[in-house]
Structure formats: structure tokens, C-alpha cells
Amino acid sequence: MPSERMLMRGAHVVGEAAVRAGCRCYFGYPITPQNELPEYLSSRLAEVGGTFIQAESEVASINMVIGASAAGARVMTSSSSPGISLKQEGISYLCGQELPAVIVNMMRGGPGLGNIAPSQADYFQATRGGGHGDYRLPVLAPSGCQELAELTFLAFELADTYRNPVMLVGDGLMGQMMEPVVFPDPIDPKDLPPKDWILDGCKGRPPRAIYSLFLEPPVLYQHNLHLQGKYDRIAAKEVRFEHYQTEGAEVVVVAYGTASRIAKGAVNRLRREGLPVGLFRPITLWPFPKEALRQMAQNGIKIAVFELSLGQLVEDVILTVGARSEIYFHGIPGGPIPTPAEVEDYIRSVMSGDGRVGRRVEV
Amino acid sequence: MMVRTTFAGFGGQGVLLMGYVLAHGAMLKGLNVTYLPAYGAEMRGGTANCTVTLSDEEIASPVASQPDILVAMNAPSLERFEPTVKPGGLIFVNASLIEVSPQRSDVSEVRVDAVKLAREVGSDRAANMVMLGALVGKTGMLEVEEAVRGMAEATKGKEKFFDLNKAAIERGAAFICEGR
Numbered sequence: 001m002p003s004e005r006m007l008m009r010g011a012h013v014v015g016e017a018a019v020r021a022g023c024r025c026y027f028g029y030p031i032t033p034q035n036e037l038p039e040y041l042s043s044r045l046a047e048v049g050g051t052f053i054q055a056e057s058e059v060a061s062i063n064m065v066i067g068a069s070a071a072g073a074r075v076m077t078s079s080s081s082p083g084i085s086l087k088q089e090g091i092s093y094l095c096g097q098e099l100p101a102v103i104v105n106m107m108r109g110g111p112g113l114g115n116i117a118p119s120q121a122d123y124f125q126a127t128r129g130g131g132h133g134d135y136r137l138p139v140l141a142p143s144g145c146q147e148l149a150e151l152t153f154l155a156f157e158l159a160d161t162y163r164n165p166v167m168l169v170g171d172g173l174m175g176q177m178m179e180p181v182v183f184p185d186p187i188d189p190k191d192l193p194p195k196d197w198i199l200d201g202c203k204g205r206p207p208r209a210i211y212s213l214f215l216e217p218p219v220l221y222q223h224n225l226h227l228q229g230k231y232d233r234i235a236a237k238e239v240r241f242e243h244y245q246t247e248g249a250e251v252v253v254v255a256y257g258t259a260s261r262i263a264k265g266a267v268n269r270l271r272r273e274g275l276p277v278g279l280f281r282p283i284t285l286w287p288f289p290k291e292a293l294r295q296m297a298q299n300g301i302k303i304a305v306f307e308l309s310l311g312q313l314v315e316d317v318i319l320t321v322g323a324r325s326e327i328y329f330h331g332i333p334g335g336p337i338p339t340p341a342e343v344e345d346y347i348r349s350v351m352s353g354d355g356r357v358g359r360r361v362e363v
Numbered sequence: 364m365m366v367r368t369t370f371a372g373f374g375g376q377g378v379l380l381m382g383y384v385l386a387h388g389a390m391l392k393g394l395n396v397t398y399l400p401a402y403g404a405e406m407r408g409g410t411a412n413c414t415v416t417l418s419d420e421e422i423a424s425p426v427a428s429q430p431d432i433l434v435a436m437n438a439p440s441l442e443r444f445e446p447t448v449k450p451g452g453l454i455f456v457n458a459s460l461i462e463v464s465p466q467r468s469d470v471s472e473v474r475v476d477a478v479k480l481a482r483e484v485g486s487d488r489a490a491n492m493v494m495l496g497a498l499v500g501k502t503g504m505l506e507v508e509e510a511v512r513g514m515a516e517a518t519k520g521k522e523k524f525f526d527l528n529k530a531a532i533e534r535g536a537a538f539i540c541e542g543r
Contacts, residue, residue: 007390007398007516033402116402177425178383178398180390265424341428 003183011036011175013145014104014168015044017152018076020186023102024050025075027064029057031083032116033172034106038078058083062090062103069099070210072198074156074189078104081122082113085130091165092131095227096212100159100166102152107171109335117335118171118258123312126167127286134224136231138166138238139285141256145179151283153184158238160192162230169285171308173258173337234287241289242281245271249278251351252296253343254317255306256282263306265340266347277347285313290320297325304328304350304358306343314361323363330358364419366504367427371412371444372436372457377491380517381434382413384495388505388513389417397425410439417504432502434494435461436477445470455498459490473501473539480534489531496535507536 008016015037018026026041038054045052051068055061061077068075079087084105094101107122109115122130126139138158140151148170155166199208214220245267246252255263260281270277280296282289297303303325305314310331317327330346332338349357368385372378379400386398400413414430416422429449435441436457448454450469459478475497477490484493492514499505505513514528 005390007387007396172402173399173425176400176402178386178396179422179425180396262424262426265426265428268423337426339426339428340424344428 002185003181005180005182007178007180008145009036009176009178010145010148010170011106012040013148013181014078014152015040017149017183018102018156019044019048019050020183021074021153021156022187022189022192023074023076023156024048024189025065025068025073026051026077027053027055027061027068027075028077028079029055029061029083031080033108033175034078034080034104036175037104037106058086059090062087065101065103066090066093066097066099069094069101070097070199072195072200074100074102074160074192076102076104078106080106080108080116081110081119082108084122084125088125088131090131091137092129092133092135093212094165095131095135095137096133097210098163098227099210100156100163102155102159103165103167105167105169106175107169109333115335116172118173118308118337119333119335120169120171120257120259120307121309121312121333122169123285123307123309126169127288127316135227136234136286137164138162138234138287140166140168140240141283141285142168142170142174143257143260143281144174145177145181147283148174149181149183158234160195162234163197164230164234169257171258238284239287239289239291240283241292242279242283243292244279244281246278246280246296248276249301250276251302251304251347252278252280253304253306253347254280254282254293254313256285256313259306259308262338262340263343266343269340269344270347275351277351282313285316288316288320293317293320294324297321300325302326302328302350304330304347305361306346307331309333318361318363327361327363328358329361365416365422366418366432366502367414367416367430368432368434368498369412369414369427369430369444369447370434370436371410371440373439374409374411376411376436377488378411378436379413381491381495382415384492384510384514384517385415385417385498385505386513387517388509389415391512391516392505392509394419395422397422399425410443412440412444432498434498436491436494437461438463441465453502455494455501457490457494473497475535475538477535480538481531484530484534485527489527492528492531493535493538496532496537497539498535499532500536500539507533
């Protein structure tokens with residue numbers, strides 16, 4: 001049965017959704033602005049007989065994730081930007097070893113220690129792979145509490161389906177904001193499909209091994225091609241996005257997560273005046289919704305990228321759209337939260353071409 | 364219908380709880396709601412604020428460009444947030460701590476001697492719930508009973524304060540009706 005409508009903060013929503021999705025293991029190390037997530041799981045996992053460990057470091061926690069995943073558990077870790085940087089080696093190993101796991105990054109201002117304010121400056125790190133080696137991982141970007149719940153479920157599902165880590169990205173605003181949420185049906189981990197590759201004791205069967213060391217070049221060559229085939233399947237099947245008022249729009253804002261919520265407010269303000277503007281919102285940052293965006297770009301519209309970073313999302317838009325449409329960019333780094341009125345101003349500026357807010361991107 | 368309310372004061376005045384109670388009451392009423400607390404490296408004695416948006420339609424942005432209503436619990440909050448209120452908006456002033464009035468002529472002021480009224484019902488500390496009662500009494504965004512229901516939901520586990528909080532919400536609403 002789906003839950004009743006509950007008012008919860010975003011970080012708690014992720015924790016509750018993880019438990020309902022069958023996650024029974026969490027390993028992490030504290031960092032603001034995501035501490036409410038491990039705080040919630042520290043008691044909630046105990047209620048369902050799960051395991052919660054506040055590890056001695058981020059590196060330790062991601063390695064605990066590797067172990068639990070190899071043993072077959074649905075497992076999660078979370079952190080915020082600097083902590084996610086520390087986990088990158090482990091994320092690369094998860095990919096190399098084809099281990100499912102869910103990694104939550106409540107992004108904060110950077111680089112370095114930065115601050116704890118909302119930011120989207122880890123877009124490159126998340127979508128290009130902050131760790132070493134040729135790998136990809138699905139990156140999900142919810143824009144509200146209901147979607148935090150649904151995409152947490154999806155993250156576990158994708159991770160198991162493809163035997164690959166999946167990253168969920170939000171920020172302090174997404175984690176602190178409260179909205180009513182209805183959770184999907186809970187999943188009993190015992191009802192999940194059995195995994196025929198896990199290390200759960202080999203009594204009565206041949207032993208298995210999970211590793212990412214392939215010293216022979218032809219063998220690693222084949223392993224990389226095998227991984228690439230998987231990434232190609234994910235890219236073909238798992239793209240998700242939202243069109244909002246894009247029908248007949250002359251300017252379409254491209255934004256995700258927190259930025260997209262603010263942009264949606266701006267679009268509503270302008271639509272009330274009858275102005276033809278819309279919003280295109282990538283929900284999967286990787287795989288990036290290329291086809292849908294490219295189709296829209298063919299209609300000769302202007303594309304106005306808006307992100308809480310200084311030119312990361314816009315690169316995927318450029319790679320996708322090329323010279324088909326005029327592309328504009330406006331980014332806000334370091335944590336100040338723009339209001340819908342400010343984004344409205346940007347859209348007006350793009351519409352009129354007066355260059356007041358944002359800038360035209362040369363392709 | 365869409366109403367955005369910013370609550371502001373100093374840490375310890377129950378500013379976030381006011382928003383939390385309003386948000387729960389609105390959710391139980393079946394409205395869409397977002398509750399957005401200011402989130403920084405807060406410290407004791409520092410400032411606190413949150414913005415609650417109620418709507419019968421989907422709420423696009425939880426961030427308000429211009430709140431319709433400001434509830435100012437101390438003077439620095441009035442000074443800081445008065446300029447952000449939408450023209451024609453409403454400012455609730457905690458008259459127990461704020462001597463001045465808003466300087467703008469395009470907003471309306473509702474002065475509530477919240478600490479004194481809270482003391483009448485049992486404790487100074489319920490001043491936040493008095494202000495909330497005045498807010499719903501004046502605007503009708505929730506019925507008083509709906510605000511009380513929201514308070515009960517938002518303060519689960521602290522039932523011993525229920526009677527005091529209920530009395531404070533009702534006192535604030537009565538102050539609006541009766542003018543005293």
C-alpha cells in the first residue's frame with residue numbers, strides 16, 4: 001500500500017524511501033548539508049533490522065558499500081561535495097567490479113571546503129566520472145520531495161538491473177525543504193530477485209570472485225567493451241526528462257533540480273502575461289536527454305540554460321544542440337539562492353536579446 | 364489561491380515551528396505546501412527564518428520572490444524583510460519586542476502584543492503560537508481548528524504542550540476578532 005500523505009524534509013524523504021526500497025545497509029561519514037539523512041537512517045534502519053555504520057571516514061564508508069554490495073545487499077551511502085570527492089576511488093571500483101549501490105550527493109558550494117549553501121557545481125564530477133577509468137553511472141536529479149522519494153526507488157532499481165552504482169544529486173535546499181510526500185509500496189528485500197553473482201558463501205557451488213584487476217590487456221579490453229555495452233543500453237533506455245509549457249515556446253529554459261523549481265516559478269510568471277516561454281528539465285543528467293532536447297532545438301527556439309554553477313550543464317546542452325538554436329547561459333555560483341523574479345529577468349533579457357542578464361554562448 | 368508567508372525572528376522564538384505548524388495544517392487541509400527554512404551556519408542567538416507557501420495548485424518555486432505576508436518576531440527581522448514584502452502585503456509585528464512600525468505605506472500592519480497575550484494563557488514561550496493564531500485569524504488561510512490540528516501533528520511527542528499551544532493559537536485569533 002502506498003503511504004498516506006506525509007510532510008517531510010527532503011533528506012528524511014530519501015532515507016525513508018531507501019528503507020522502503022529494500023535498502024538495509026547504510027555507511028557514511030557526517031558532513032553538512034546532508035546530516036539529516038544519516039541521522040534519520042541511524043534509527044530507522046534499526047527498526048527494520050538493518051545496518052547503519054557511521055564510519056571513520058568517507059573512504060572507509062564507500063569501501064563498506066563495496067563489501068555489502070558484493071554480499072548482495074541493497075546499500076546506500078551519502079555525503080556532500082568534498083566528501084563525494086573522497087569517495088571517488090570507491091565509485092570507480094564499484095563500476096569496475098559491476099557492483100550496485102546508491103550514492104547521494106547533497107551538493108554544496110565549492111571548490112575546496114566552499115560552503116554549505118545550495119550548489120550544482122558537481123555536475124561535471126557526477127556526469128563525467130570523478131574517479132578514474134572509462135566508466136559511467138546514471139545520475140538522477142530530483143526537483144522536489146515527491147520526486148526524491150520516487151527517484152530513490154528508481155536508483156535502487158537501476159543499480160540492481162544494471163549492476164552499476166547510481167548517483168542521486170540534490171543540495172541543501174532540496175534536503176531541508178518540506179513538501180507532502182506519498183511513498184510507493186514498500187519492498188521486502190526477501191522479495192527481490194536473487195542475485196546469481198554475489199559472494200554469499202560457496203558451499204555446494206563453485207566459488208565466485210569479484211575484482212577489477214585485469215592485468216592482461218586483451219582481458220581488460222574485453223571488460224571495457226562489456227561495460228561500454230551496458231552504458232550504451234542505459235543511455236538508450238533510461239533517459240528521463242520533463243517538458244513544462246514548452247509547446248509553442250519561443251524561449252525554453254533548461255534547468256534541473258533546485259534551479260528548475262525556481263525557473264518553473266519564473267515561467268509561470270511570464271506565462272500569466274501570455275509570453276511563450278517554457279522549461280525543459282533533465283531528470284537524468286546522465287544519460288542526458290539528447291534526443292528530446294535536439295527535437296525541440298530544431299524548431300528554432302532560443303535555449304536559456306540556468307544552473308547554480310558556472311557553465312557545466314551548458315556544456316551538455318552545447319554538445320546536444322550545437323548550432324541548431326541560439327544558446328544562452330546564466331549561472332549563479334557559491335550559494336546565493338536566486339528568486340523566480342531574477343530568473344524571469346534573465347528570460348526577458350534572452351527574449352529581447354538585450355544582453356542585460358546572462359550571455360549568448362558561442363558554439 | 365497562492366499565499367507565501369515568511370516568518371522571521373531570532374533563534375529560540377519558535378520561528379521555524381510557526382512555519383512547521385502552518386505547513387502541517389495546510390497539508391492536512393489537503394492544500395499543496397512547501398516549507399523552506401533558511402539554512403546556514405546558524406548559531407544560538409542568531410536569526411532564523413522560513414517561508415511557507417500554500418496553494419490549491421502545484422507550487423512551482425519554494426523560493427518566494429516577494430512574500431505576501433511577513434511575520435516579524437523581532438526588530439532586526441522587520442528591518443531585513445520589510446523591503447521584500449509584496450506591495451499590498453501584510454506585516455504581522457510582534458509588538459512586545461518591536462516598538463517601530465513598518466516604514467512602507469503600501470503594506471498593512473497588524474500589531475500583536477504576542478508575549479503579553481501568551482502570558483495570559485500560561486507562558487511567554489507560546490508567543491509564537493499567539494502570532495500564528497493572529498495570522499490565521501486575520502487571513503483565513505486556515506480555520507483556527509485547522510491550525511490547532513496542524514500544531515498537534517507538528518508537535519507529536521510533545522503532547523504536554525498541546526493545551527498551552529492550543530490556547531495560544533485561539534488567543535491570537537480572538538485578539539484579531541475582538542481587537543484585544
